[in-house]
Amino acid sequence: MARAKNVLWIMCDQLRYDYLGCTGHPRLKTPNIDAMARRGVLFTRAYVQSPICGPSRMSFYTGRYMRSHGSHWNGWPLRVGEPTLGDHLKKIGVRNVLVGKTHMAPDLEGMKALGIPPESVIGVHVAECGFEPYERDDGLHPSGRPRPRYDEYLRKQGFEAPNPWEHWANSGAAEDGSLQNGWLLVHADKAARVPDEHSETPYMTRRAMDFIREAETDGRPWCLHLSYIKPHWPYIAPEPYASMYSTEDMIPVVRAMRERQNPHPVFGAYMDMRYSRNMARDEAREKVIPTYMGLITQIDDQMGVLMKFLEARGLLETTMIVFTSDHGDYLGDHWMGEKDLFHEQSAKIPLIIIDPSKEADATRGTRSDALVEGIDLAPTFVDYLGGKVPGHILEGRSLLPLLRGERPADWRKVAFSEYDYAMQDVRLKLNQPIERCRLFMVFDGRWKYIHATGFRPMLYDLEKTDPDEYVDRGDDPECAAIIARLQAELFDWALHPNDHITTPRERIANYADNQLQVKGGILIGIWDEAELAAIKDGIAQRAKM
Numbered sequence: 001m002a003r004a005k006n007v008l009w010i011m012c013d014q015l016r017y018d019y020l021g022c023t024g025h026p027r028l029k030t031p032n033i034d035a036m037a038r039r040g041v042l043f044t045r046a047y048v049q050s051p052i053c054g055p056s057r058m059s060f061y062t063g064r065y066m067r068s069h070g071s072h073w074n075g076w077p078l079r080v081g082e083p084t085l086g087d088h089l090k091k092i093g094v095r096n097v098l099v100g101k102t103h104m105a106p107d108l109e110g111m112k113a114l115g116i117p118p119e120s121v122i123g124v125h126v127a128e129c130g131f132e133p134y135e136r137d138d139g140l141h142p143s144g145r146p147r148p149r150y151d152e153y154l155r156k157q158g159f160e161a162p163n164p165w166e167h168w169a170n171s172g173a174a175e176d177g178s179l180q181n182g183w184l185l186v187h188a189d190k191a192a193r194v195p196d197e198h199s200e201t202p203y204m205t206r207r208a209m210d211f212i213r214e215a216e217t218d219g220r221p222w223c224l225h226l227s228y229i230k231p232h233w234p235y236i237a238p239e240p241y242a243s244m245y246s247t248e249d250m251i252p253v254v255r256a257m258r259e260r261q262n263p264h265p266v267f268g269a270y271m272d273m274r275y276s277r278n279m280a281r282d283e284a285r286e287k288v289i290p291t292y293m294g295l296i297t298q299i300d301d302q303m304g305v306l307m308k309f310l311e312a313r314g315l316l317e318t319t320m321i322v323f324t325s326d327h328g329d330y331l332g333d334h335w336m337g338e339k340d341l342f343h344e345q346s347a348k349i350p351l352i353i354i355d356p357s358k359e360a361d362a363t364r365g366t367r368s369d370a371l372v373e374g375i376d377l378a379p380t381f382v383d384y385l386g387g388k389v390p391g392h393i394l395e396g397r398s399l400l401p402l403l404r405g406e407r408p409a410d411w412r413k414v415a416f417s418e419y420d421y422a423m424q425d426v427r428l429k430l431n432q433p434i435e436r437c438r439l440f441m442v443f444d445g446r447w448k449y450i451h452a453t454g455f456r457p458m459l460y461d462l463e464k465t466d467p468d469e470y471v472d473r474g475d476d477p478e479c480a481a482i483i484a485r486l487q488a489e490l491f492d493w494a495l496h497p498n499d500h501i502t503t504p505r506e507r508i509a510n511y512a513d514n515q516l517q518v519k520g521g522i523l524i525g526i527w528d529e530a531e532l533a534a535i536k537d538g539i540a541q542r543a544k545m
Contacts, residue, residue, distance in 0.1 A: 004221035006319040007381050008208075008310070011060075011225065012299060013053065013101060013139070013232035014339065015325035017046075017348045018251075019296055027249040028293050032303040033352070036323055038365045040354030041403055045445065046372040047415045051327045051339045051346040054103040055418070056374065060326070061085055061102070061129045063378030063394035065416065068497050072420040074103055078129055080110035083393050083501060085223070085378045086130020092387040095220050098131035099208045100227030101138045131225065134211045139200065139229030141165040142183075150203060157198050168194040170234040182236035185278060188287040191242035196298070199238045200229050205302040209309050216313070223381055226306075231295035231329075235287075241294030247286045249293060254333040254345070255280075256470045264472055266439065266452050269426040271335045279330065279337030289331055320384050321354040322377065334469070340419065342441040342450055343469050344462070347417050349374070355384070355403040362405050370402055371415045371445060392500045414489050417441040430454075442486045442493075449486035450474075457483055515539050 017023055021030040022037040023044075049059035054074035055066045061084050062069045071078045078084075086096035106118060106127035116123050128136065137148045143163045154164035161167035170182040172190025180187040192199060208226045215222050236242075263271065270276060278284050303323070310316050328346045330336035339346040351372060375396030379389045383398040401408055421427055422437040432454055440451040446463035457474040459482065460466055473479045500508065510516065517524070518535055526532050 003318045005385055006221055007223040008319050009223060009225045009322045011227045012325045013229055014327060014329045015231055015350060016328040016345055017350050020350055023350055029297050030300040032300045033323060036354060037352050040352050041363050042367045043351040043372045044367050044369050046349050046351035047347050047417055048327050048349055048374045050418050051342060053326055056326045057103050060374045060377060063375045063396045065395055066418040068395060073423045075105050077105045077107035080107045080114060080126055084130030088382050088387060088390060089223055092385060093220060094385050095222040096131055097211060097222055097224045098133050099135050099211060100204050101229055102129055102136060102227060103138060104129040135207045153203065159194060169199055170236055172236060182234035185284050185288055188235040188291045190236065192236045192238040194238055196238040201298050201302055204228055205306055221385060228299055231292050235291045237291050237294040237298060241298045244297060245290040245293040250289050254468050255335050259334060259470060264458050265430055265455055269429040270340055275337035276335060279332045280335045285332040317356050319356060323352040325349040342417055347441060353399060353403055359404040363403060368402050370407060371412050373415050392498060392505050395498045414442050414444045416493055440490055442490050447482055447486060449483060451490055459483060
């Protein structure tokens with residue numbers, strides 16, 4: 001009897017595209033992830049639908065753009081009734097399971113209005129974005145917040161503290177033994193107090209393996225979302241990763257003084273944010289980046305553990321494996337910290353997909369330059385697991401053709417991303433109304449156009465003249481035709497969302513194609529019996545075709 005197909009969807013938080021060996025970093029050691037790329041396809045132009053955790057993940061989990069699902073910021077609930085990957089997989093008998101981070105916030109008001117108890121089966125499904133939460137841990141646990149199961153694990157290992165997550169896993173120690181807060185960038189060069197085997201990344205790997213073992217007795221196919229917390233801040237790593245890299249291993253900073261000279265107002269406001277001012281300092285970069293690199297190599301080592309585990313169980317032959325990130329990290333590039341705008345360091349992500357099917361053998365170890373969006377993963381999983389992709393709901397496209405060497409002639413010509421800065425100080429700096437704090441990226445593979453409501457656009461030529469995105473040509477008269485073309489793409493996209501979510505396209509087509517209104521006895525605007533007879537004759541003739 002053939003084994004069921006499964007999907008292992010691995011996501012890192014805040015991992016940049018260019019911080020892997022297989023994507024070109026000259027000093028970073030990622031042999032296991034590089035080996036994954038040799039077994040599958042590495043997508044070189046994959047973009048998130050919003051360069052911040054919550055909205056980006058909600059787009060991944062719904063297969064829909066931010067403008068469609070409505071969750072614009074971290075902590076904004078995904079409304080009750082918004083279809084998720086879990087809903088689509090449930091219809092075909094596939095478990096959708098979470099180990100790690102989602103950033104999902106439940107729509108408690110919506111659930112209350114519909115009489116859905118949060119602790120009920122339906123309530124948990126809705127509150128957890130369609131996931132079965134085997135172990136959810138969003139990785140942000142300052143004191144005063146609900147405690148994770150990981151705290152209990154640390155205490156069992158003897159790491160006692162009021163907040164073990166912070167005091168052991170995400171803090172260092174000075175030479176005199178005093179606690180050094182890992183939230184603070186100045187302490188990023190300290191080793192975390194917890195040993196490697198008890199830190200967050202190996203712990204989550206073991207929890208994923210626990211689920212897979214248990215799933216073997218269940219028999220149902222599964223999609224497991226293993227969502228690592230790192231290399232997201234707090235930037236602190238356990239040994240040996242804390243001292244694995246030095247400033248000599250850092251790639252040169254990507255920034256130019258011209259960026260600070262009369263910048264676009266939105267870009268200028270973000271360069272002036274606290275985290276940008278700090279991360280633009282060489283001192284901060286030299287403390288943070290070697291640790292960031294160490295955290296990535298720790299993840300890579302866990303990929304080695306996980307792949308051996310799958311191989312021992314014969315699961316590599318039937319499991320689609322995806323390795324990706326929810327967005328990048330500026331790390332001081334473009335005078336920025338965090339990940340708020342659309343430069344390549346922020347909006348572009350690594351994406352490796354291993355399709356174990358024989359049909360994908362010809363593409364193993366190749367690279368695809370197709371424009372890919374994070375929302376493409378949901379339809380890919382439904383397609384791979386044998387379901388029919390609900391095109392009236394999902395706004396992404398299945399990547400199976402690309403994985404199997406078939407590039408559709410109508411593949412997208414542009415990729416979109418969105419951002420809403422209403423929750424940040426930038427809104428106050430720019431004196432913008434809440435509903436107009438919107439940014440939209442349109443990228444055609446060469447030109448990156450950014451629409452900023454209330455301001456002139458931004459424009460960068462990544463292919464010919466400006467691969468580092470130093471020169472904003474949004475006010476260049478010579479680029480007026482390019483701007484108009486990309487504006488038209490944005491306008492067309494904005495006017496045609498997939499919002500027929502309750503009515504499949506087949507039903508819509510069938511209504512007009514087969515004159516269902518007349519069939520149902522609704523005879524609107526018909527002159528006489530002869531015209532009615534002609535219409536009915538036409539219906540009969542179409543039925544015979």
